[in-house]
Every structure is written in structure tokens, then in C-alpha cells.
Amino acid sequence: MLSPAGTENHRLGDDVSILLTDARRVDLDHAWVEGDSVVGFSKTTRVRDAYAVSDVRNVESRVYSRGRTTALLAVPAAVVIVASVSLVLGFLTFFGVVPP
Numbered sequence: 001m002l003s004p005a006g007t008e009n010h011r012l013g014d015d016v017s018i019l020l021t022d023a024r025r026v027d028l029d030h031a032w033v034e035g036d037s038v039v040g041f042s043k044t045t046r047v048r049d050a051y052a053v054s055d056v057r058n059v060e061s062r063v064y065s066r067g068r069t070t071a072l073l074a075v076p077a078a079v080v081i082v083a084s085v086s087l088v089l090g091f092l093t094f095f096g097v098v099p100p
């Protein structure tokens with residue numbers, strides 16, 4: 001359960017989905033907790049929206065993961081490099097430039 005943040009603001013994320021107690025789901029950009037409210041910009045209307053913390057059942061936030069993104073890019077790059085080196089060595093061996 002989400003609790004009020006007091007006087008300080010607490011950032012929730014850039015891409016947030018909140019589930020309200022009446023079963024509505026609201027998608028917000030740049031959401032934060034301000035006092036006793038969850039505040040953000042509606043993805044559909046681009047207007048600032050605020051919901052009472054007591055009306056929020058659940059908050060889901062999509063967060064950028066540097067490690068997963070790096071792995072997503074590094075693994076295919078490594079495969080391409082290994083395949084390229086193998087291909088070049090195969091051609092060099094086939095044409096007798098490098099002994100087998």
C-alpha cells in the first residue's frame with residue numbers, strides 16, 4: 001500500500017500505471033507522490049492528474065535497466081564479432097594464407 005510522503009515529493013517514475021480502488025487503471029507520465037496525492041500527466045489527455053493515495057490500490061512502474069539493456073546489445077554484438085572472425089579465418093585457411 002502506498003503511504004503519504006509528508007512534505008517531500010517522492011518520484012514514482014516516467015511510465016507509471018496506477019490501479020485505483022474502483023478497479024480503474026490510469027497510465028501516467030512523470031508521476032510522483034505529493035503530500036497525500038499521486039500526481040502525474042495523463043498519457044491520453046497530457047493533462048496533469050492527481051489521485052488521493054487512499055484511492056490507489058497498486059502502482060506499477062517501468063524502469064530502465066542499464067544492465068539488461070547493455071546485455072541486450074552486447075550479446076548480439078559478440079555473436080557477430082565471433083562469427084565474423086570465424087568466417088575470415090575460414091577463408092584465410094581455405095585459400096592457404098593461414099596454415100590449418
